[in-house]
Amino acid sequence: MTSSYWRDKTVVVSGGLGFIGSHFVEELALLEAKVICLYHKQPKELPKYENDDNVSYVQVDLDNYEELEVFCSNTASSIDTFIHCAALDGNTKFKLEHAAEILDANNRFVSNVLKVCKGAQIHNVVLLSSAEVYSSDAPSPITEEDDYHKYLSFTDNGYVLSKIFSEILAELYRKQHNMHLYIPRPTNVYGPRDSFEATANRVIPAMIRKVSKNETIEIWGDGKQTRSFIYVKDLVYTTLEAIEKSITGPLNIATKDQVSILDLASHISKEYNAENLVTLDEGKPSGVKTRLLDVSKMYDNIDFKPLSIQEGLKRTITWYTQVMKEDSH
Numbered sequence: 268m269t270s271s272y273w274r275d276k277t278v279v280v281s282g283g284l285g286f287i288g289s290h291f292v293e294e295l296a297l298l299e300a301k302v303i304c305l306y307h308k309q310p311k312e313l314p315k316y317e318n319d320d321n322v323s324y325v326q327v328d329l330d331n332y333e334e335l336e337v338f339c340s341n342t343a344s345s346i347d348t349f350i351h352c353a354a355l356d357g358n359t360k361f362k363l364e365h366a367a368e369i370l371d372a373n374n375r376f377v378s379n380v381l382k383v384c385k386g387a388q389i390h391n392v393v394l395l396s397s398a399e400v401y402s403s404d405a406p407s408p409i410t411e412e413d414d415y416h417k418y419l420s421f422t423d424n425g426y427v428l429s430k431i432f433s434e435i436l437a438e439l440y441r442k443q444h445n446m447h448l449y450i451p452r453p454t455n456v457y458g459p460r461d462s463f464e465a466t467a468n469r470v471i472p473a474m475i476r477k478v479s480k481n482e483t484i485e486i487w488g489d490g491k492q493t494r495s496f497i498y499v500k501d502l503v504y505t506t507l508e509a510i511e512k513s514i515t516g517p518l519n520i521a522t523k524d525q526v527s528i529l530d531l532a533s534h535i536s537k538e539y540n541a542e543n544l545v546t547l548d549e550g551k552p553s554g555v556k557t558r559l560l561d562v563s564k565m566y567d568n569i570d571f572k573p574l575s576i577q578e579g580l581k582r583t584i585t586w587y588t589q590v591m592k593e594d595s596h
Contacts, residue, residue, distance in 0.1 A: 272511045273298035277345040281305040281329060281380065282353030286461050287395065289314060290503045291350050296321040298507075303342065305329070305353070329353055329376040332383070339387045348391040348510060351380045356426055358468035366425030373429030381440050391510050393449040394437050398519065398560055399427045400452065408561035411452070411517040434517065447515055451506045454521035454560055458499030458579065459586035471496065471580070474532055475587055478539045487551035490529025495521040495560060498579035501571075508569050519560040522573045534577055538584050 278295050282288035283304030295302045296318040305327045313324055327338050339346065355372040356362075362369065377394060384392045401409050402418035415431050422428060437448045457471040467473055477484050497520055505520050526534075532545045574582070 270298045273300040273507070275299065275301065276347040277301045277303065277342070278348045278350060279303045279305060279342075279346055280350045280352060281327075281376075282351070283324075284310055284314070285352060286458075287456060287499060287502065288350075288352035289460055290458070290499050291352065291506075292316070292322060294500065294503050294507065301345075303346075305338075307353070329379055330372065332379045335379050335383050336386070339383045339389075346387065346389050348393065349380065349384050349389050350393040350395070350506075351377065352395045354395075354426075354429070358466050360466075362424055362426050366423055366428075368425070370425035370429045370432070373426070374432055377429075377433040377436060381436060381446075385440060385444050385446060391447050391449065392437075393451065393506060393510070394433050395506075396434055396450050396452045396517070397427075397430050398452050398454045398521070398558075399424075400430050400434060403555060407557060408559040409519070410561040411519055411564060414517065441515075447513070449506065449509055449515055450517040451502065451509070452517055452519050452560075453497050453502045454495045454519075456497055456499050456502055458583050461499070461583075463587060470494075470528070470531070471535075471583065474535045475580075475584060478535050478541055478544055479587070479591065481541065481544070484532045484536070484545045486528055486532060486545065486547050488547070488554070489549055490532070490545075490547050491527050491556075492554055493525040493527050493557045493559075494531075495525050495558070496576055496579070497521050498574045498582070501573040501579075504571055505565060505569050505573075508571070512568060514564075514568050518565060519562050520565055521560045521562050522576070523562060523566070524576060525557065525559060526576050531576070534580055535584070538580060 273295060278300045280288050280291045283292045284306045292302050292304050293316045296316050302322045304322055304324045307328055328334050353376060355369045400414055402420045404418045404420060405413040434450055440446050441448045461472045463472045463476045474484050502520055509518055536542050536544050
């Protein structure tokens with residue numbers, strides 16, 4: 268990834284105030300791109316980044332095709348890349364109770380983005396996907412080819428279905444309109460600016476929040492189930508370099524390392540010097556024993572080394588500790 272490639276290029280990031288989108292905005296600004304951050308709901312205050320002069324903020328409702336089209340038509344001649352991170356998401360309870368709403372909304376977002384980008388002839392289009400598109404029937408390690416083309420099983424998870432739909436629609440757009448479409452499929456993403464609320468769904472923020480409050484982490488099963496994780500900035504670096512090198516289509520994004528849920532909890536506890544805050548409930552289900560992505564395509568083409576889980580956790584906890592201090596004042 269080089270600053271010379273991105274310097275003075277105009278890049279639109281939808282969902283640019285969100286967890287992942289904000290890191291795309293921040294990194295692109297550092298690379299001296301002209302970044303347009305799209306957002307839906309007006310925040311209390313806009314974030315501050317280094318090279319903040321390179322970032323502009325535009326309120327756009329992606330559900331409104333005409334509104335998005337007007338925005339793109341006013342800036343289309345200069346837009347080089349559109350990175351679509353916006354999506355309706357939530358914790359497990361929200362996903363179960365709002366599956367139709369999530370699928371419907373995310374489908375419209377992607378459809379509108381693709382249609383507008385095609386009409387505006389935007390050269391590069393990124394649709395942030397997820398390793399959740401892979402069926403539990405897929406063999407491990409899972410390659411990019413082991414997706415819904417081979418293993419398609421129904422789920423009532425509207426979020427997962429929306430990611431599958433997005434990819435299918437993108438593939439058809441690519442074939443019909445010869446568009447440059449990039450489909451990052453990250454494993455579990457973590458890092459600064461994630462949601463650490465009590466209702467948050469991701470395992471790392473949930474564990475950090477509990478240990479920081481001196482609360483016990485309860486792990487279902489024996490804790491030996493393994494997962495892979497990717498630090499949020501490494502997802503950004505990988506995606507941007509894939510664009511530079513024209514590595515279009517689906518791309519698994521993860522480290523080569525797996526970590527057990529028990530070891531993950533132990534790493535976090537050690538950062539807080541609180542090693543007795545982990546318990547096991549072996550009477551409860553532990554889920555899939557392992558879920559490993561084949562990242563050969565990523566490592567063969569992307570020239571950088573992702574952070575280890577230990578270093579990524581240290582950086583995340585440092586950020587979270589600072590935010591908690593600021594909020595307490």
